[in-house]
Amino acid sequence: MESDKIVIDESKYIQQLSIDCVIFGFHGEQLKVLLPKVKQLELWSLPGGYVLKKEDIEAAAQRILEERTGLRDIYLEQFYVFGRANRSTGETLKKVLLANSIQIPEDSWVFERFISIGYYALVDFSKVNTKIGIYDEACEWHDIHQLPNLAFDHAEIIQKALETLRFMLDDKLVGLNLLPETFTMKELQILYETILDKPLRRDNFQRKVLTMGILERIEKKFTGAAHKAPYLYKFVK
Amino acid sequence: MESDKIVIDESKYIQQLSIDCVIFGFHGEQLKVLLPKVKQLELWSLPGGYVLKKEDIEAAAQRILEERTGLRDIYLEQFYVFGRANRSTGETLKKVLLANSIQIPEDSWVFERFISIGYYALVDFSKVNTKIGIYDEACEWHDIHQLPNLAFDHAEIIQKALETLRFMLDDKLVGLNLLPETFTMKELQILYETILDKPLRRDNFQRKVLTMGILERIEKKFTGAAHKAPYLYKFVK
DNA sequence: TCAAAAGTGTTATCCGTACACCCATGA
DNA sequence: TCATGGGTGTACGGATAACACTTTTGA
Structure with missing residues (x-):
């Protein structure tokens, strides 16, 4: 600059x-x-x-x-x-x-x-x-x-x-500084969608990032909403 | 330097x-x-x-x-x-x-x-x-x-x-300065194998580069060897 | 007629995508 | 029990890899 x-x-x-x-x-x-x-x-x-x-x-x-x-x-x-x-x-x-x-x-x-x-x-x-x-x-x-x-x-x-x-974004996962310590799959997906500026499929997105082996599943998150509670994840170190 | x-x-x-x-x-x-x-x-x-x-x-x-x-x-x-x-x-x-x-x-x-x-x-x-x-x-x-x-x-x-x-090397083809004006598929394959430092399959390699649409097939090349004469190719401009 | 390498048709496997269904949750 | 969104099984299709066969050439 x-x-x-x-x-x-x-x-x-x-x-x-x-x-x-x-x-x-x-x-x-x-x-x-x-x-x-x-x-x-x-x-x-x-x-x-x-x-x-x-x-x-x-x-x-x-x-x-x-x-x-x-x-x-x-x-x-x-x-x-x-x-x-x-x-x-x-x-x-x-x-x-x-x-x-x-x-x-x-x-x-x-x-x-x-x-x-x-x-x-x-x-x-x-x-x-x-x-x-x-x-x-x-x-x-x-x-x-x-x-x-x-x-x-x-x-x-x-x-x-x-x-x-x-x-x-295809290879490396870069959510480290962008998401809270723990987060839901939905939050991670929105991050990806926002950066790539295009919608992603919920089902396939989940499978893809899970096979990367960089996420650890924690407990469930009860939001009070009338639907199944999503799991929380964190990045493995 | x-x-x-x-x-x-x-x-x-x-x-x-x-x-x-x-x-x-x-x-x-x-x-x-x-x-x-x-x-x-x-x-x-x-x-x-x-x-x-x-x-x-x-x-x-x-x-x-x-x-x-x-x-x-x-x-x-x-x-x-x-x-x-x-x-x-x-x-x-x-x-x-x-x-x-x-x-x-x-x-x-x-x-x-x-x-x-x-x-x-x-x-x-x-x-x-x-x-x-x-x-x-x-x-x-x-x-x-x-x-x-x-x-x-x-x-x-x-x-x-x-x-x-x-x-x-996966996306772009970079043989331009490395090969003669016309060359055989074998020569191109050796170039790739040498750079990648690993063997490639003859059949699939040929199909892959041909589907890229960057090569033009010219006449055959008779080397005098006791086998089918290979085609010559050149890069399309 | 044979060996060697080129060219190509066919099959198998993998991976990404799409569709479907079930599950948990709170109203 | 219903709507809503989460999780996952499965099927489809295209691309890549693997196999196999044919063709051409000169010895």
Whole structure:
């Protein structure tokens, strides 16, 4: 990301390299993305930042995630590097700095093109207290179907993240941070349906995830509803 | 990569970022990787280089590939970013420079840690005239099963490239640069078997690739052998 | 006429999907 | 006892794997 998190001390970071996090938020039947809004511009961006000179890139991504959500040890996965020479310009950043009365030398590397490593994360947005960065005027969850005006190629980055997430969903199960400790099969199914954006068959879905061998069946859950009580499950460790 | 292709003018490049190319070479029944040998050190590395400040990373990867093989417009794919803070040190590079009597300021960024974007390519190694870089004493094809002593985490990078290549082979067909203009089904099968490192059934393999609809059957090929002459195929464009 | 490898028809097996029925629950 | 949603047995169909037979070629 290039527009928020403007460095106080540029020399601490690796030049012209950034990390952009696509933080997917799930709750109920909604899939959202966390987007900060650039101050005084009608422009939204991805939460991003730079990599410290001696920092693992994985750690940098975790740090950026924590800065916005306060969350630690979240499922986070690198999915692509965006490196077209003209994918970003310093113009947007200059506007931001001007709007916020921040001075950075004209010849700083922060105005050059950026290569950005994309990570995506999955969180339950109802449990997150989002934090507004010092150069944001807002930081909000946006439904995946209704994205606002996005900076640079961030719309493309979100699209690629979503494709990768959906592709991965076949093999790996990624509900870890998105569901409560214990949950019903119905809840897990809704998670899948929301991410994949298509309905799934109840019967076959149950069989499929059970044969994966990653769920442990606990006791029943009596909801008070006039029907059979569903089992509760938890992920086996 | 960090040990070959030492920059003459460091300021042209993005700092602490490199590209490493895993160039797979195929011919006969062998799968190899192109590895330059660092001068005067018993150490091999991946062909790599830096990204020019205003260069697409894709173009940088193509440039690095061309530097070693002379080949252009080759199938090339980004597969992962290696960014552990301690994955490389400047020590190896210093030895190289010392061995080659090259002077670079002690405080140059080339001695810092590197984040490296991995690309892999596929070529026919019998058609390539490999080029020795100015800091290499050799540049040779190594069988994938017998890799020499490799610098940094380059063994890990090769492993990851190989996994990605095998994974991709199911959907996309990647024989384009590896086979002659026309080829027999047997040749294509050997290519697949060599990459996947496992035998495939002749009958089912034929049906599978034919249903993909990417091959066009040409005339027969009379080899002089005492059996039915196989058809020749070519990739449809 | 024979061996060797190519090509293809047929059968078996597996897996994902669809349909069905039964079960538990509280009104 | 009824409606509602959960759990699971079973049947269907397409795709893949396995088997078997035929064809072609030059020795």
